[in-house]
Amino acid sequence: MKEGDRVIVRKEGKIYEGILMPERDGFIVLKLDNGYNIGINPEGAEIEVLEEFRSQEVRKEVLEERDGLPLISIVSTGGTIASKVDYRTGAVTAKFSPEEILELIPEMKELANYRGRSLFNILSENMRPENWVQMAKAVYEEIKNGAYGVIITHGTDTMGYSSAALSFMLRTPVPVVFVGAQRSADRPSSDNVVNAVCSTHVAKSNIAEVVVAMHHTTSDDLVAVHRGTKVRKMHMSRRDAFKSINATPVALVEYPSGKIKVLGDYVKRNERELEIYPKLEEKCALLKFFPGSPPEIIDFFIERGYRGIVIEGTGLGHVSAEWIPHIKEAVESGVLVTMTSQCLFGRVCDRVYDTGRDLLRAGVVEAEDMLPETALVKSMWLLAHYDLEEAKRLMKVNLVGEINPRSTGGAEFGF
């Protein structure tokens, strides 16, 4: 007896007939012919198999190449931009091949020819820096092999870290677009279609940067294109969770027209040569300061041989006075210590208050208006490619749009 079998359950004179589903909390689960699942307490229940489950051959659609359409490469990392429900068992299967994605999002067919690459299948909270390196290398190869643009499907939880990492590692002449969904692809209301279609428009556009394309509002009207180093997931569940912090989005894409409205400067297609710098120093940490938090945590990272520490301080970029000697020791032992702020919005400035001035004297580097997560990824990248002094200097220099030299931005987008 196995899942998918057609069975009869006899219990206390009652007879239930249906398809056997995966058990829940020790109960037998049956899918009845009316489509409903019910759980049956297995105590005193007898099961008889009526018909064994036989999996059906899935007919695969052959993808037709269309003349005159650009080649877009889809790299999947585990974000299920497309998935299908088996109504018989209720199982949701993620679909990665372009054929399958296009079968489920037929609107994409009209827009481009596609090449698919299933890199890995990882929930985004399980991503590690080594995965970012793999991702960068894969995208590099796709571009080298002629992709006009690259779409990376990714889980939303840590998408901002990945997009920041690729921003530093890749110099791309074509658009590299991260996309995901806040509502799973198995529901008719999923945001996957709008996000995927608009990300295709971005991948075909002139915006040759690493960006994130996700819903701009709760409606299905606009997708925002965020610079990969400036974007943060700011809501746990809403479609419009992704926001540009201390920056305006690069562009907005209208759905369904696909019209792109550019909002700021960007690197244009083929403005630069394809290059890759795929190294990261993984011994870097991001620490959140809180009132009363023990400074010994710094000592721990020094002892463990960490080379970079990014602190999420309070307000303009502060920690309590008792942290300062520990930070000083870290700096003296060759650790790159960078200060960001829990406020997220604004620019770190440690020259206003005494604590700040003490921090600067201790050797802390101000991260300007960078996101804490971006500062962490930047530390990893700088320490892998430069010596400490140069890394310290570059930390404060805008390399790939991670620092906005002027605090602009109207109230329309956050602050």
Place this chain on the structure above:
Amino acid sequence: MDFKKLGLRAGLEIHQQLKTKEKLFCRCPPEMRDFEESSYQFFRYLHATPSELGEVDVAAEEEVSLRRKYSYFGYDSTCLIENDEEPPKELDRESLEIALMIAKMMNMQIVDQIHVMRKIVVDGSNTTGFQRTALIALDGYIEVDGKKIRIPSLCLEEDAAQRIEGDNFSLDRLGIPLVEISTAPDMESPEEVRKVAERIGEILRSTGRVRRGLGTIRQDVNVSISDGARIEIKGVQELEMLEEIVRLEAKRQLELLRIRDELRRRGASVGDVKEVTELFKNTKSKILRRKVEEGGIVLALLLRGFSGLLGRELIPGLRFGTEIADRMRRRGAGGCFHTDELPGYGITEDEVTKLREFMNAQENDAILIIAEKREIAEKAMEAAIKRCKEALQGVPEETRRAMEDGTTRYMRPLPGAARMYPETDIPPVKITREMLENIKIPELISEAEERFKKEYGLNEELARKIARSENRFLFERVVKEFEISPQLVVRVIEEIIPQIRREGAKVESLSEEHFMSFFKAMSEGRFAKEASDEILMKWCEKPENDLTEILEELGIKGGTFEELKKFVKKLVEERKDFVKERGERAFSPLMGMVMKEFRGKVDGKIVSEVLKEEIRKVLEEG
């Protein structure tokens, strides 16, 4: 009609909203709102591949393929869960409790572990694109006039958003818990259908925990006769119409079978479609001309042996031709003409003759024509051919919509197997022995009515009124706990409360506990019954106050009222002649005298009521 002979079989599907504090999957209040109170709006598209829907109906496919834009209107009483922007909460336990109670009252087998499912619905009425629903119980029955009516299933589900107009939906109704009760097709006459519906309604209301009022209960009915087909009729709003709907549906099926027999006798068949635009080049028919001028074509379908049958009435207002036209409308066509109604509509005898000649039609043949853009015309003709071929077979299975006059119109084909999959965001609920033991089966309304007569000496009218009332349980609590006249309690609950509600008092701000202390004070003689409306109205304004404060504000203290009554009685008695002479006009001068004595002690309205009462008594003496 002899329904037994016809082999009538009917079943019901009843949807009843439950009276709970919260919605089924979020903690929002299940309140219906005025559309004007909506505070925000957003819009979405729903995406589902037609293969997932498994529908052959073009219209259903259009729902997803045409990229229909649905707008939603939210309120301060809705949240991100209705907006499909936050995972649902666990199944509301109060709703489950009520569903279990109803299941027990219908002798059902309750499932051991309840699984919430997603039923795909892409007409926009659910922001998620599915309706959350759970099967609670199976295989029950109720008895009506000594006959067992089987109840195969009871489901607990969330109500859909309400369609305001077009593709605009209001989110207030979305998520209100409801039970869906399905009967087996065990009913054999329209009368029986009504009786079963009434009985189910009684059971539901007997719980005291279902919503009342317009739109809180909706019934679908399915009907078939021998050799006919199962027809589902949706959206019966009025219980009174149920019998008529079933009767007319049986008649419709019978007439369709008669048409079938006649067609077979004539050796009828569905012929070819030809384009006849040229024939109507110079037509006087405005409709045809307009359609052709707009770039349309005219198609004609030859129906061998159909003559006279297209115009035949099935039920009042519905001809066989209407059935065909309804199908064509679903494909986007405006309408059609057939030779049973021609010449007419500006189409001349000469044109009909030419058409008949062109189509090679014999005397017994009918011709159907349609003018539309080519694509629509062709699709509509396909639908017409299908319907006419079905006529040769008998009655086609379909879903129909109930109209206000009891007739029905074509809606869509019968849905295929429900597209359902598990709602993975909501854990299953184990039904424990304890939960089942805690369910107390309430007395049926009809039983309560009888008991109220015996136990409390209520007359027929009052017993009937209070037994059917939402406040039946309050009534019993009051008369059991306090020494008070049951008649008086019924009057306050069923007459005074509705009356002050009509006068604008917000009665819903008073809880059961408010009423309990009100009746307690009444039983203790702290105020007279004449003051009930004044007190309750004031209390509705200030529900946070306690009753003593309300009485003080109205100047009603223990004993004051008795004093007032005594005073008024004496005053009127002494001035009997004056009162008799002046009649009702005696009121003003006397009122002044009473107020002189009681100003500041008793509210003027109460004084006026007592005085009017006394004056009336004297006048009635004659």
